[in-house]
Amino acid sequence: MMKMNYCYRQTKTIEEYLQKLEVAKQLIKLLPTHPHIEENIRRRSILKSSLFSARIEGNKLKIEDIRDENLERKPESLAKLEVYNISKALRFLYSSNCPKKLSINLLLNLHRLAMKDIHPEAGCLRKEPSAIFNQAGVAVYLTPPANHIPLLLNKLIKNTGIGKKPIPIKAATCHFAFEKIHPFLDGNGRVGRLVTAFILKRGGFDFRGLVSFEEYLDEKREIYYQLLEERGSNITHFVEFYLEGLVYQVEKVITEIKEFKEERHEDTLLPRRREILEIIKDHRMVSFDFIRRRFMKIPESSLHYDLKKLLEGKFIKKLGSTRGVVYAVNNSY
Template identity: 30%
Template sequence: MKNAYQPPCTITAEILKLAADISEQIGRFSVSHLSDSALRLRRINRIKTVHGSLAIEGNTLSEEQITAILEGKRVLAPPKEIKEVENALGVYDQLEEWEPSSLNDLLKAHQVMMSDLIIESGQFRSSGVGVMKGQDVVHMAPPASMVPTLINQLLLWVKESQDHPLIVSSIFHYEFEYIHPFADGNGRMGRLWQTLILSRWNPLFAWLPVENMVFKHQKQYYGAIEASTRCADTAAFVEFMLKAILETLQDVSQTTPGVTPEVTPEVKKLLRVLKGEMSRTELMGKLSLKDEKNFRLRYIQMALEAGLIVRTIPEKPNSRLQKYRLSNRGMNYQKRLKKA
């Protein structure tokens, strides 16, 4: 049965322009995550992501302290804040395993994020909750009894929506904060899940420190949430998030030199068999592969990150009709493979 739920959002000219600018910026981004220098960049950006998302919630640990925790070093800091970092690092490491429209995955991710921090980790809240600003209640979340239905409707909408993933992910983020489904951890989970939705559109987003940019504009972040709540329209928040994403891309592109992709043996095999437009099933058959997860991570995702292949339905990365074709860069590389 088709989902009747439709989050209220006016798609403004500004939203469409920002989405187009981001898509263009992504298309020009040439950093490959297959080289040693890019792996180092991924690590740095992951630390920035965790730092930004937790700092918004009041965690005082620095990027240097988070790096030390990642390296297994001892850090002198409040145990609760150390645990928040450990949990966040753990959940972002599992990002590739979660499915954006899965309720079970959402609950599993919350369990990892809030393990040993709250009793109800991995469970929806059992009581009412209000969002405070100083001494004032700025938002009363829906009753706890409504949370399961609202979240299920929202996840189904994410799965079925025909809107651009940049817009879908931002609307989800706002709606998730409005529902406030958990006793704690709603902010970090909303930001995590937006990153997850975007990473299914383009794997580059798994490593972009958008959360850190949101932290830099924290006042505007909360202001955009309040504006959307007042107007009963998510447009203000969507515009804010798209501006943060675009600024993150511009910041990373200015500080990161272009890297020529170092193509792995798996990607070379993929490029040798890809002709025209082919589905995952067709490609796995040509390569005599049976492990779908291994194929997705080591073949498809690596080739997408290197800009060697593109999706035929980029706005719906998980579509059952999805196919892949060579990009211009991929066609040039395929020609070099044939000559080799």
């Protein structure tokens, strides 16, 4: 039976990162709340977390490929479906419907959401032997037998819930152990990162849902995989890496929030409508065809609806009629 006795050394580096995270946690509570600005940052954070979690597993999409996608609607391509599914799972985690306690049922539900229409055994624990392969395709780790998985997961859940370890440490050690158990045939990395997001949220370290930790992991993908491949029970290096990434992403978001002194009327806009407004500002007057060429991947009906909402909000005005219509900024807003 696989042992679950992972430990870490309380290094000076770990102590410093934990202090920074505690300070950041308190600082975010004290920062002025800008509801519309934060909602846009939160929406972007979920988009980034979804994209970069998929990219870590080999998805080739870039942020510009999906920034205009409506993640409320199921996409047709497999690459975008991967991002869409993770987005749904993240929204579930941050919703009132999410359970308050970690359980095997929650793990199965997260896997079902993340792998729906991607893998035939979405929401099911693996029933056969498996291995973890490196990027060269070489098996670097033989996973525990399938019949050990329920017991190992229950042990992991128990270990995560007990003790006085700081929440970020619990998230890091749980993530490492989860990947070693490898409870599913596919999607273990995605679900493992969702589980750490759940632990951070339940422990008060979700930072108002504004932080995309997966963006850092994608940037440091090679180091991330190397550390997950480490053998032995001492996972100090992985814990340091995990905390470093969390600190980096949190401090970046805090810097961004501090730059906003007060909300403006356009801060209430959804990202694409904000971008359309900026285009109209830059060019003074634009036609629908001009806007359509800037958003080739977006259905014309969606762009017409965006313009309608900008008109209703008195952000822009319509000049001319029929084919000669152009749009300009409404200076009164």
